[in-house]
Amino acid sequence: MRSESMNLGRKLACAVLVLVLAASAAANWLAPAGYARQYRDATGAPPSRAHWLGTDEIGRDRFARVLYGTRISLLLAPAAAFLSTLMAAFIGGLAGYLGGAWARIAMAVTDLFLSLPWLFLLITARALMPLNVSPLVSVLVTFLLLGLLGWTTAARVLCTTAASLRSSDFVRQARAVGLPGQRLFWIHVVPNLKPVLYAQFWISIPVFILSEANLGILGLGVAEPMPSWGSLLKELEGMVSVGEEPWKFVPLILLVVVVTSFQLLLSRQEEIAA
Amino acid sequence: MKQHDRGSKQLAYRCGSAIAVALICLGSLLGQLSAQSGELRFCLRAEPKTFNPLKVEEDSSGAIRYLTGGVLVRVNRQTQELEPGLAQSWKVSKDGRQISFRLRSGISFSDGTPFTAEDVAFTVQQLMDPALHSPTGDAFRSGTGNVETKVISPTQISIRFPSQVAGLDRLFDQVAILSQHSPKKEMAVLGPFMVADYKPGSEVLLKRNPNYWKIDEQGRKLPYLDSIRLDIQPNRDVEMLRFKRGELDLINSLDSEYFDKLAATSPQLAHDAGASLDSEQLWFNEVAKSPIPGYKKNWFRSANFRRAISEAINREDLSRVVFRGHAQPAMGPFSPANKFWFNPNLKPQTYSPDAAMKSLQSEGFRLENGTLKDKDGNTVVFSIITNAGNKSRERMAVLIQDDLQKIGIHVNVVTLDFPSLIERMTQSFDYEAIILGLTNVDLDPNGEMNVWLSSSDSHQWNPQQKTPETPWEAEIDRLMRAQASTSDLKKRKEAFDRVQEIVVEQQPFIFLVNKNALSAVSANVHGAAPVILSPQTFWNAERLSVPAK
Amino acid sequence: MAFDTPQNDTLLSAHFSLRYADKPVLRGVRLEIQRGEVMGLVGQSGSGKSTLAMTILGLLEKKRAHAEGSIQFQDSDLLQLSERELRTLRGRSISLVLQSPLSSLNPALRIRTQLKEAWRAHASGTNSDCGNAIRTCLESVSLPTDDEFLRKYPSQMSVGQAQRVLIAMAVMHRPVLLIADEATSALDVITQSEILALFRALNRSTGMAILYISHDLASVAGICDRIAILHQGEVVECGTTEQIFANPQHEYTQRLMAAMPRILPAGPSIQHKTQAAATR
Ligand SMILES: Nc1ncnc2c1ncn2[C@@H]1O[C@H](COP(=O)(O)OP(=O)(O)O)[C@@H](O)[C@H]1O
Numbered sequence A: 001m002r003s004e005s006m007n008l009g010r011k012l013a014c015a016v017l018v019l020v021l022a023a024s025a026a027a028n029w030l031a032p033a034g035y036a037r038q039y040r041d042a043t044g045a046p047p048s049r050a051h052w053l054g055t056d057e058i059g060r061d062r063f064a065r066v067l068y069g070t071r072i073s074l075l076l077a078p079a080a081a082f083l084s085t086l087m088a089a090f091i092g093g094l095a096g097y098l099g100g101a102w103a104r105i106a107m108a109v110t111d112l113f114l115s116l117p118w119l120f121l122l123i124t125a126r127a128l129m130p131l132n133v134s135p136l137v138s139v140l141v142t143f144l145l146l147g148l149l150g151w152t153t154a155a156r157v158l159c160t161t162a163a164s165l166r167s168s169d170f171v172r173q174a175r176a177v178g179l180p181g182q183r184l185f186w187i188h189v190v191p192n193l194k195p196v197l198y199a200q201f202w203i204s205i206p207v208f209i210l211s212e213a214n215l216g217i218l219g220l221g222v223a224e225p226m227p228s229w230g231s232l233l234k235e236l237e238g239m240v241s242v243g244e245e246p247w248k249f250v251p252l253i254l255l256v257v258v259v260t261s262f263q264l265l266l267s268r269q270e271e272i273a274a
Numbered sequence B: 001m002k003q004h005d006r007g008s009k010q011l012a013y014r015c016g017s018a019i020a021v022a023l024i025c026l027g028s029l030l031g032q033l034s035a036q037s038g039e040l041r042f043c044l045r046a047e048p049k050t051f052n053p054l055k056v057e058e059d060s061s062g063a064i065r066y067l068t069g070g071v072l073v074r075v076n077r078q079t080q081e082l083e084p085g086l087a088q089s090w091k092v093s094k095d096g097r098q099i100s101f102r103l104r105s106g107i108s109f110s111d112g113t114p115f116t117a118e119d120v121a122f123t124v125q126q127l128m129d130p131a132l133h134s135p136t137g138d139a140f141r142s143g144t145g146n147v148e149t150k151v152i153s154p155t156q157i158s159i160r161f162p163s164q165v166a167g168l169d170r171l172f173d174q175v176a177i178l179s180q181h182s183p184k185k186e187m188a189v190l191g192p193f194m195v196a197d198y199k200p201g202s203e204v205l206l207k208r209n210p211n212y213w214k215i216d217e218q219g220r221k222l223p224y225l226d227s228i229r230l231d232i233q234p235n236r237d238v239e240m241l242r243f244k245r246g247e248l249d250l251i252n253s254l255d256s257e258y259f260d261k262l263a264a265t266s267p268q269l270a271h272d273a274g275a276s277l278d279s280e281q282l283w284f285n286e287v288a289k290s291p292i293p294g295y296k297k298n299w300f301r302s303a304n305f306r307r308a309i310s311e312a313i314n315r316e317d318l319s320r321v322v323f324r325g326h327a328q329p330a331m332g333p334f335s336p337a338n339k340f341w342f343n344p345n346l347k348p349q350t351y352s353p354d355a356a357m358k359s360l361q362s363e364g365f366r367l368e369n370g371t372l373k374d375k376d377g378n379t380v381v382f383s384i385i386t387n388a389g390n391k392s393r394e395r396m397a398v399l400i401q402d403d404l405q406k407i408g409i410h411v412n413v414v415t416l417d418f419p420s421l422i423e424r425m426t427q428s429f430d431y432e433a434i435i436l437g438l439t440n441v442d443l444d445p446n447g448e449m450n451v452w453l454s455s456s457d458s459h460q461w462n463p464q465q466k467t468p469e470t471p472w473e474a475e476i477d478r479l480m481r482a483q484a485s486t487s488d489l490k491k492r493k494e495a496f497d498r499v500q501e502i503v504v505e506q507q508p509f510i511f512l513v514n515k516n517a518l519s520a521v522s523a524n525v526h527g528a529a530p531v532i533l534s535p536q537t538f539w540n541a542e543r544l545s546v547p548a549k
Numbered sequence C: 001m002a003f004d005t006p007q008n009d010t011l012l013s014a015h016f017s018l019r020y021a022d023k024p025v026l027r028g029v030r031l032e033i034q035r036g037e038v039m040g041l042v043g044q045s046g047s048g049k050s051t052l053a054m055t056i057l058g059l060l061e062k063k064r065a066h067a068e069g070s071i072q073f074q075d076s077d078l079l080q081l082s083e084r085e086l087r088t089l090r091g092r093s094i095s096l097v098l099q100s101p102l103s104s105l106n107p108a109l110r111i112r113t114q115l116k117e118a119w120r121a122h123a124s125g126t127n128s129d130c131g132n133a134i135r136t137c138l139e140s141v142s143l144p145t146d147d148e149f150l151r152k153y154p155s156q157m158s159v160g161q162a163q164r165v166l167i168a169m170a171v172m173h174r175p176v177l178l179i180a181d182e183a184t185s186a187l188d189v190i191t192q193s194e195i196l197a198l199f200r201a202l203n204r205s206t207g208m209a210i211l212y213i214s215h216d217l218a219s220v221a222g223i224c225d226r227i228a229i230l231h232q233g234e235v236v237e238c239g240t241t242e243q244i245f246a247n248p249q250h251e252y253t254q255r256l257m258a259a260m261p262r263i264l265p266a267g268p269s270i271q272h273k274t275q276a277a278a279t280r
């Protein structure tokens, strides 16, 4: 009974993801126009046959922007989340596993990292970047930055978890079997950090998508006219009621649906393992 | 005096809006209970920095000064004419250095202290005291030396400045008279209202000044209102929400988006007073020592290139799309709303990508596969920066990006936080083009000396020039100095007309649009007549009334 | 073997002391294990049995645990070996089986993966080589070798099965010495006797020596050739099982004997004796 409903959920999630990915891949054919095309005589239009999701404030087809934005965000946000998760696993996990001075140094670095004036550093990062970068490079750099910066909190949790794993029976047993140190780490420590890593990964994706949008105020993030989920979500800013223009919520719904689907799909193995 | 609009401050408050909305629900309940008769309510968008009228330098303190300060003469915000205030009459000397006032008698400050010419002398001395650093006083500082005040009688005073001050009489619109003797210092006022209570971070309560001198045509004492409650509220969303709930009576300078939303539901509350003095403009970096590539400097320093860009920008679309029709394509440096100073010979700036292309070609630019190259084969690409969070500027940038793509120019739009933007604009000069706005509070263009003089810090496209780098900048310098050295209005007007023509010809600032003055006034308020000049909705606060409950 | 001398029959010869920081745990421990024998190590909990086992495998943190003396094993002194050299011995020449089978297996990995890793630690070869090795060792501990079993996670097995998996892993590379630290203490009586039988069988079939560690004298009696008694960090007595049972020399050994559960209820005199010893 339970596994049946789970299977249904999985199938549904799978279908949603395939659909979303296919649609964004086929954006060139599906979208009525490019994401930058401005219909200046139909700005802020409600959905119509010509513009399925209406147009934005300067008359760009929202459907096209959602499709193209999906490409950017669905590719880059998970990539950045993966990077930050990897770094958290590496820094936090390894430090906890090695223990002693290593753990102390790593946690000191993490604390330092957490206490850095990020706004200032990001502004400096922007200042170091030339102004004339293409929108794509800009968004790539932004997600890279997010990936490189977003690991700290998870690293702390991972450090303590890894430290307790280090003294666990199965790690001792594995050492007695003669496994080399790095193998021990990858085979015995990392898989057991998975729940934390999964959480970090799944939390990071929506957080990064939104951060990317907010970094726009620092001149980072996706640059006009290129769309991203973040920049599309910005449209919701200052909206008072859902009822007014519900089609503007499509990017938000899409974000929620996609993240949930991924989670449904990938958490299954976890459940069996647990 | 022109100032760059600091529109970016809102961003910090944005995330707080949800909490703010929740608090309002509570607040509205309490608000209902405490509502009084004859009380006007509106928002200050920031904490007032001072109650000393001579130290005012931001909007919130300015609003309080306008409502509480008594001035010798007042610019009528509707007619833009100068009208008598505490002074019944006044006279500026031929050489423009001296002004004499004849004051009304029998007037006293809010605390009962009598008002005499001594107070005017005291105020002027304070105003010009270098130690006080009065921003209002800066406008009067034309040369070195002391200002002389001569009290002829309790109702007569003459003031002599070390050198000629252009538009001297109108400057007194900003000078609220202080009492020399009142123990309450600057809290003793001559205006229609006085500060009764101030809760930092929350509100300022103004009560009617019982000693206010003005009476209306029926002989009734002004002001009509008992009190004005000013809520300190930086969040525009919250301000709008509260207005809609009827908890606020006025909103000054509305966003076009909010305006349209309001107009859609209650058109009678939304007021579009037409083009204001505020302008939005694009300019290129022409600073010789700036760290941008030499070939780009050559483009930017070419008037031909700047004119071509100006011609390629569809200003009609900017007004229509970005400002939803609540802006007018700019014709030049002065808005037509400036009734006296606007040069009526100026024509609307043409939009013609073809003409732009032709004039670019005449300078050796050419199209290659849809991309514009200069005569040395450099691809024409540049970035436009603007302050993040200002939606209309961001949108203008995107429209311009699209417009320029049509003549093969690729534009990168970069939004920056305000401090970084200012740093690039004034310190490092590490930018190519910039979109910013100028808010203009002064009708007299003499207040723009600092923008137009080539030696000035605020000569943004190429500030602090030792000697003018171009003949036309030299010519503008000459005209600006000439107008400052005469008080002959006709001559001054001629000089400024010429400045406007040169600017349109040379396009150092590519003026884009003049925003309309948009405001909201609740149906409760009687006597409201929003205008384009600040303070748009409450310029006639003394004659506004709200039915008592 | 041609050069089989009596000396060569000694597989491991330890004589060392060990302290944690300032706390001495093992004091001049002497222990010899002969090839192919099953050696019992008995002592109450806290007497240093696990520490001894870990020292032999070099698994203690060098910084915290200071060992002095020597542990001769196959021509080398284990206490002098580098971590790298020790690692090549672990699991290949000397194996370890721990007390609680379920926590000694990684809960996040399938059995197959864990066995594979154990094989890869000391062997290289194709997947089918690996599969064969796994099958062989599983068969030697009487576990199923089918895919379904190999795909299981530790949580999906019984304790007895898990312990057999651990043993399979330990004997995979045919070590000359297997150390079982309380390997049966957590098991129910029936499973315990099954596992004991398995050890005995493995000892017979492969000729590997076993150091069988337990706090329970009774459980070692069945399988051990010789028994060493560890008391407060010292080996107080060492002899053949018969010797120990028939004629315990050390007073502590006598107490252990007395505390052993018997079929007959213990006489009052013995109980009295134990109490007297405890209060002394
Ligand atoms: N890591 C350690 N640090 C300090 N003391 C320890 C450590 N491990 C064990 N000991 C001490 O060493 C003694 C022997 O422990 P152990 O070898 O585990 O005994 P057994 O296995 O016989 O129960 C005990 O007193 C224990 O407190």
Ligand SMILES: [Mg+2]
Residues within 6 Å of the ligand: C049, C050, C051, C182
């Ligand atoms: Mg133990």
